[in-house]
Amino acid sequence: MQLDVVDDLKQPEYTGENRCEPCTVLNLVIAAVVGSVIARKSRLGGVLAVGVSIALIYLRGYLVPGTPTLTKRYLPPEVLRWFGKEPDPAVASGLGTVDSTDRPAAGRETTFDESDAVASTDTDAVGDESTADTDEPAVADLETFFLDHDVLEPCADRDDLCLTDEFETAWFDEIDPLSESGVDVDAAVDAFGFDADPDEFELETRGESRALLSSAGGAGRWPSRAALIADVAASRALETWMDDWDAFDPETKGEVLNGLRMFLETCPSGGDVRMGEEVVESCCTSHEVVAVTCEETGERLFEQRLTDVDA
Known part of the structure; x- marks a missing residue:
């Protein structure tokens, strides 16, 4: 059952070779911020929140829904080049x-x-x-x-x-x-x-x-x-x-x-x-x-x- 849940969470289109590093970094920053806010009230809760967030980012490629779409639409080409990404996907002609x-x-x-x-x-x-x-x-x-x-x-x-x-x-x-x-x-x-x-x-x-x-x-x-x-x-x-x-x-x-x-x-x-x-x-x-x-x-x-x- 646990393996089935993990498989359901996996999104190969956004992980592995298809992982978008800018999306990953952005979501890790968000996870750190959320974890630090929760940690103010509960240190254990903050650690758990960060751990769960990292697991989701690892399995899904992102934490916040819609991140890949927003990144593709709004992320400046200069930022993509910082991560070694070409701003335009290759056209197969x-x-x-x-x-x-x-x-x-x-x-x-x-x-x-x-x-x-x-x-x-x-x-x-x-x-x-x-x-x-x-x-x-x-x-x-x-x-x-x-x-x-x-x-x-x-x-x-x-x-x-x-x-x-x-x-x-x-x-x-x-x-x-x-x-x-x-x-x-x-x-x-x-x-x-x-x-x-x-x-x-x-x-x-x-x-x-x-x-x-x-x-x-x-x-x-x-x-x-x-x-x-x-x-x-x-x-x-x-x-x-x-x-x-x-x-x-x-x-x-x-x-x-x-x-x-x-x-x-x-x-x-x-x-x-x-x-x-x-x-x-x-x-x-x-x-x-x-x-x-x-x-x-x-x-x-x-x-x-x-x-x-x-x-």
Whole structure:
């Protein structure tokens, strides 16, 4: 019974690696103040109050209800930096979004322009690729690139761009087996064209998201297993679709794949997709994003910080 009570009190979303140090310090200060007030009338009562408070903070991450929400909403970024916390939670957009700064990415309909989908990747941190090689092809404009390679075409039922039937079929021919087997490190490294040994990388699961990491730094972060599968499958499809796909560097491949994922109308795990505004949270902060989500599973295929979206 006692163990059941302890388990009921535990809140993993606010403890362990998810613990918000500013919340903890604030609540410990409150516990000390309350304990000292009670101790004026009863020293034993004060000690018990502090002990119970510390136990609750340890198990729950906070003592005062609503502390995490209030901290995320009102705590100044400077205070978060004192505790080694970034004021903005990471947005998982794909290749190049771990330990890097995202530039505006693609959208749908009239919300924002798909041709602006760009991810910045520090290839020096994850492989031996050189951006100085002028023989490597470049993509000046994603919309033109997709149209020129018969990946996209004007939609028949609205003023927008849609996947061509042929490319959508080729893409899902690659998605279907990956949905069964999943994506391992070798498949990810090969898909993005890193000139490095796959043993130098690690594919890490962080809740729903997936992160491709190396000993030198991060390569990318995807909001879900489905998003990573979509990118790896798209790379494989483009390898047979284009003559020079293998010649593109990882940064350019990431740019193309991050933008292309926005055009999926069927989730890799099945069902339709929808676009809307959602919230991305870390231990101490939160912000709104424009997100593309699988309706049946809730997996997020893409997210872009709302403040980076041109209305």
